[in-house]
Amino acid sequence: MGETIVKVENLTKRYGKQSIAVDHLNMNVRKGEVYGFLGPNGAGKTTTLRMLLGLTRPTSGTGEVLGKPLGSSDGLAKVGGLIEYPAFYPYLSGRKNLIIMAKYSGTPLSRVDVVLEEVEMTKSAKYNFKSYSLGMKQRIGIAAALLKDPELLVLDEPTNGLDPKGMAEIRSLIRKLSKEGRTVLLSSHFLGEVEQICDRIGVIQNGKLVKEGTVEDLRGQVKLFIRATPAESALRVLKGMKDIDDVQEKDGAFYVTTDPSLSGSISHKLAENKIEVSELRNLERSLEDIFIELTESETLLHKKEVL
Numbered sequence: 001m002g003e004t005i006v007k008v009e010n011l012t013k014r015y016g017k018q019s020i021a022v023d024h025l026n027m028n029v030r031k032g033e034v035y036g037f038l039g040p041n042g043a044g045k046t047t048t049l050r051m052l053l054g055l056t057r058p059t060s061g062t063g064e065v066l067g068k069p070l071g072s073s074d075g076l077a078k079v080g081g082l083i084e085y086p087a088f089y090p091y092l093s094g095r096k097n098l099i100i101m102a103k104y105s106g107t108p109l110s111r112v113d114v115v116l117e118e119v120e121m122t123k124s125a126k127y128n129f130k131s132y133s134l135g136m137k138q139r140i141g142i143a144a145a146l147l148k149d150p151e152l153l154v155l156d157e158p159t160n161g162l163d164p165k166g167m168a169e170i171r172s173l174i175r176k177l178s179k180e181g182r183t184v185l186l187s188s189h190f191l192g193e194v195e196q197i198c199d200r201i202g203v204i205q206n207g208k209l210v211k212e213g214t215v216e217d218l219r220g221q222v223k224l225f226i227r228a229t230p231a232e233s234a235l236r237v238l239k240g241m242k243d244i245d246d247v248q249e250k251d252g253a254f255y256v257t258t259d260p261s262l263s264g265s266i267s268h269k270l271a272e273n274k275i276e277v278s279e280l281r282n283l284e285r286s287l288e289d290i291f292i293e294l295t296e297s298e299t300l301l302h303k304k305e306v307l
């Protein structure tokens with residue numbers, strides 16, 4: 001991992017004079033990772049992915065995909081994409097649909113059975129597309145994106161509309177494809193999802209990338225939640241410990257900012273001072289909390305600009 005295979009700088013897409021869908025976006029996707037592009041409805045996820053796949057032209061900005069300029073056919077030869085709901089012939093089988101696509105794109109027909117196997121649809125490939133569950137339709141969509149044996153797979157909200165079981169199946173399929181050595185760039189507005197499958201995450205809001213990093217980077221520092229008596233002595237001891245960055249007291253409990261691996265020594269220190277600890281646990285901020293924080297600050301900024 002490390003080599004950058006998608007790199008965009010100041011990527012911008014305007015629709016008309018007023019509407020800006022993607023606003024000077026910078027992002028990097030590294031080879032071998034699963035990158036999650038996370039943002040609420042209308043944030044600019046689909047527009048960005050469409051620009052990466054050469055389906056729409058940027059208004060301004062530059063980019064490279066697999067070392068080739070954005071939108072060039074050389075770069076796109078090794079990129080497979082599934083954007084929004086895929087169009088298939090409902091009264092043809094999954095296999096027949098893929099055969100038509102392979103013929104149309106000049107892909108060897110031998111790839112059809114390979115990709116059906118990859119998405120675990122070999123047994124159901126003979127049935128009409130119309131009869132498939134949403135999860136199966138999505139698998140056929142991913143199979144289509146895999147036909148040209150891409151190095152980079154771009155999936156726009158791959159679990160959208162699926163039930164929890166269907167979502168879990170698609171997530172495990174994405175993990176498998178990643179283990180096989182493909183780089184995956186997926187979009188989602190579902191935090192729990194990106195947290196589970198992505199190595200790195202880019203958060204997009206109002207067309208701008210507001211944060212990029214690993215799940216851990218985004219979570220930031222971890223807090224410990226401690227209940228101990230007597231509270232006054234506990235506060236004094238905690239404040240006196242050099243590894244503790246911050247202590248807040250609220251409703252008789254303490255919120256301590258520190259390295260979570262120090263919880264053992266904190267508990268020990270409190271006990272040494274005859275303080276009884278009734279509760280001590282990690283209090284991680286969920287990605288949801290972080291997302292709300294990030295997007296709220298962005299919304300505030302936006303409001304200020306408007307004012």
Ligand SMILES: Nc1ncnc2c1ncn2[C@@H]1O[C@H](COP(=O)(O)OP(=O)(O)OP(=O)(O)O)[C@@H](O)[C@H]1O
Nearest residue numbers: 015019021039040041042043044045046047048189
């Ligand atoms: N063809 C278009 N013409 C005009 N405006 C557009 C067009 N496509 C997208 N937009 C606008 O650009 C913005 C970003 O849309 P985009 O579809 O990229 O968001 P998204 O993050 O994919 O949202 P969602 O989660 O709903 O799929 C929205 O305000 C949308 O209305």
Ligand SMILES: [Mg+2]
Nearest residue numbers: 045046047156
């Ligand atoms: Mg979208």
